[in-house]
Amino acid sequence: MTPKIRLWLLRVLFLGTALLSIAIPLLPLGFSPDRLAMPDLFLGLTFAWLVREPKAAPLILVAVLALLADAVLMRPFGLWALLVVVLAELVRMNNRLLREGGFLIEMLAFLGALVILLLAQNLFLFVTFSGTYPLNTLVEIVITSLICYPFIVLFLHYIIRVRGPSSKNQPDRLGKVG
Amino acid sequence: MAANHQVNASWRALRRLVLGLILVVLLALFVLWRIDNPRVERLRMAIVDRFVPNMEWVLAPVTRFSRIVSDYQSYTLIYERNQELRQELQRMKGWQEAALQLEQTNAQLRALNNVQLSPGLRFVTGEVITDSGSPFSQSGLLNVGRLDGILDGQATVDGLGLVGRISGVAEQTSRIVFLTDVSSQVPAIIRPIGSRAIVHGDNSIAPRLQFVESIEDILPGMRVVTSGDGGVFPADILIGQVVFDNDGKLRVALAADFETLEFVRILRNSPLDKIDGVGGLVGIDTPEITVESPVE
Numbered sequence: 001m002t003p004k005i006r007l008w009l010l011r012v013l014f015l016g017t018a019l020l021s022i023a024i025p026l027l028p029l030g031f032s033p034d035r036l037a038m039p040d041l042f043l044g045l046t047f048a049w050l051v052r053e054p055k056a057a058p059l060i061l062v063a064v065l066a067l068l069a070d071a072v073l074m075r076p077f078g079l080w081a082l083l084v085v086v087l088a089e090l091v092r093m094n095n096r097l098l099r100e101g102g103f104l105i106e107m108l109a110f111l112g113a114l115v116i117l118l119l120a121q122n123l124f125l126f127v128t129f130s131g132t133y134p135l136n137t138l139v140e141i142v143i144t145s146l147i148c149y150p151f152i153v154l155f156l157h158y159i160i161r162v163r164g165p166s167s168k169n170q171p172d173r174l175g176k177v178g
Numbered sequence: 179m180a181a182n183h184q185v186n187a188s189w190r191a192l193r194r195l196v197l198g199l200i201l202v203v204l205l206a207l208f209v210l211w212r213i214d215n216p217r218v219e220r221l222r223m224a225i226v227d228r229f230v231p232n233m234e235w236v237l238a239p240v241t242r243f244s245r246i247v248s249d250y251q252s253y254t255l256i257y258e259r260n261q262e263l264r265q266e267l268q269r270m271k272g273w274q275e276a277a278l279q280l281e282q283t284n285a286q287l288r289a290l291n292n293v294q295l296s297p298g299l300r301f302v303t304g305e306v307i308t309d310s311g312s313p314f315s316q317s318g319l320l321n322v323g324r325l326d327g328i329l330d331g332q333a334t335v336d337g338l339g340l341v342g343r344i345s346g347v348a349e350q351t352s353r354i355v356f357l358t359d360v361s362s363q364v365p366a367i368i369r370p371i372g373s374r375a376i377v378h379g380d381n382s383i384a385p386r387l388q389f390v391e392s393i394e395d396i397l398p399g400m401r402v403v404t405s406g407d408g409g410v411f412p413a414d415i416l417i418g419q420v421v422f423d424n425d426g427k428l429r430v431a432l433a434a435d436f437e438t439l440e441f442v443r444i445l446r447n448s449p450l451d452k453i454d455g456v457g458g459l460v461g462i463d464t465p466e467i468t469v470e471s472p473v474e
Contacts, residue, residue, distance in 0.1 A: 019233075019236075023233045023236045023237060024240070025309070026233070026237065026308040026309055026319075027241055027244070027309065028237075028241060028306055028307065028308055028309050028439075028440075059193070059196065059197060060196070060200070063204070067207075068225065068229065071221075071225040071229075072226055072229060073310065074310045074315045074317060076208060076211060076212075077208060077210075077211035077218050077221075077222060078204045078205070078207030078208035078211060079204075079208040081204050082201060082205055085197075085200055085201060085204065086201070089197060128212050130212060131360065
């Protein structure tokens with residue numbers, strides 16, 4: 001498989017999994033407002049892809065999908081997409097650091113990013129006099145998303161087999177590869 | 179090598195430009211959503227109308243599977259359920275007797291009165307295809323839309339009680355905002371004492387009762403029905419029963435079953451005749467009399 005075909009295949013896979021992550025919260029499984037808040041699967045998935053294969057999730061695709069998620073999930077239109085795009089660019093810039101730091105660092109980074117994004121969203125909503133999310137909902141989103149994140153990573157690792165450049169292919173001390 | 183470097187640099191500059199552009203567009207969309215909400219919401223409904231029905235092939239198997247699981251869980255409870263149902267049946271028999279007697283008296287009284295009943299409500303039945311998926315709004319998406327004659331503001335019931343109102347209609351889909359949503363406020367009457375109140379959703383399963391008249395007379399278990407004030411909902415649709423929460427506040431235990439919501443009826447109430455302005459005085463029309471009296 002030439003690298004070019006592989007890249008496009010990865011992009012299609014990203015698109016497919018992202019659409020799935022947007023569709024899953026829409027499942028009509030019960031309409032009682034007392035249940036837990038849904039995890040932000042799309043954010044987790046995008047984060048995990050960007051750490052492993054940043055080229056599979058190009059900027060424009062992430063932006064369009066995030067906006068679609070905003071529209072379909074009845075969120076304030078465009079705000080969460082804006083924050084997701086900013087986060088995606090930050091992860092893309094630091095993806096090597098995250099990948100080599102191991103899974104615990106990645107998980108902590110995701111937790112931090114999610115909390116900051118949710119707080120930033122509430123700040124935006126507050127400043128524009130829109131209704132803000134209550135604190136317990138935010139905590140629920142953080143907890144459920146954090147629980148789901150390892151499963152997303154396992155799914156990518158074992159089922160889609162996206163692992164990023166493995167450490168074996170890194171140049172060693174003398175600059176040799178492999 | 180140098181050329182390659184240059185290409186890379188200009189590529190990076192272009193990319194930065196695109197990023198900036200996307201951020202500006204998204205921010206502008208958010209600001210537009212805040213300022214001109216109805217137009218952006220219409221755009222959102224158009225997107226949902228295009229996107230969600232295409233997703234059903236993803237949704238269908240998972241939905242089916244989860245329903246099978248929940249059905250299976252209900253099998254394990256079948257013995258207890260059976261006992262409960264038997265007891266309930268006993269109680270219901272008493273009610274049936276009461277209902278029959280009431281029906282007879284009602285028929286007699288109606289015959290005496292020669293009452294004109296309002297023409298029956300017509301309805302469309304739709305299936306709830308998706309959840310709103312976000313804690314921001316308690317709503318669901320229906321598989322019927324403008325083509326089926328759905329209009330904004332129509333009431334939806336689940337066979338027993340009020341579920342919510344239609345808010346947002348596309349060609350083939352429409353959105354119900356449930357009674358539990360924060361933005362849902364329904365004028366209601368508490369039977370049998372007839373005091374008026376507003377049923378106000380607050381993202382919990384039991385919406386609050388606000389602005390209640392003669393609050394001290396209200397007892398738990400009284401029935402709450404729509405009052406039809408404001409002309410949005412038809413009158414006398416069951417909403418639920420009055421309950422007190424831990425803080426002693428009045429809430430409504432909804433009659434509609436939100437756990438197993440699948441099919442809902444959208445009531446197409448024919449618009450009532452409007453009464454415009456005040457009527458003229460009943461009595462003698464003095465100016466005309468003064469004109470006509472000389473002719474006689």
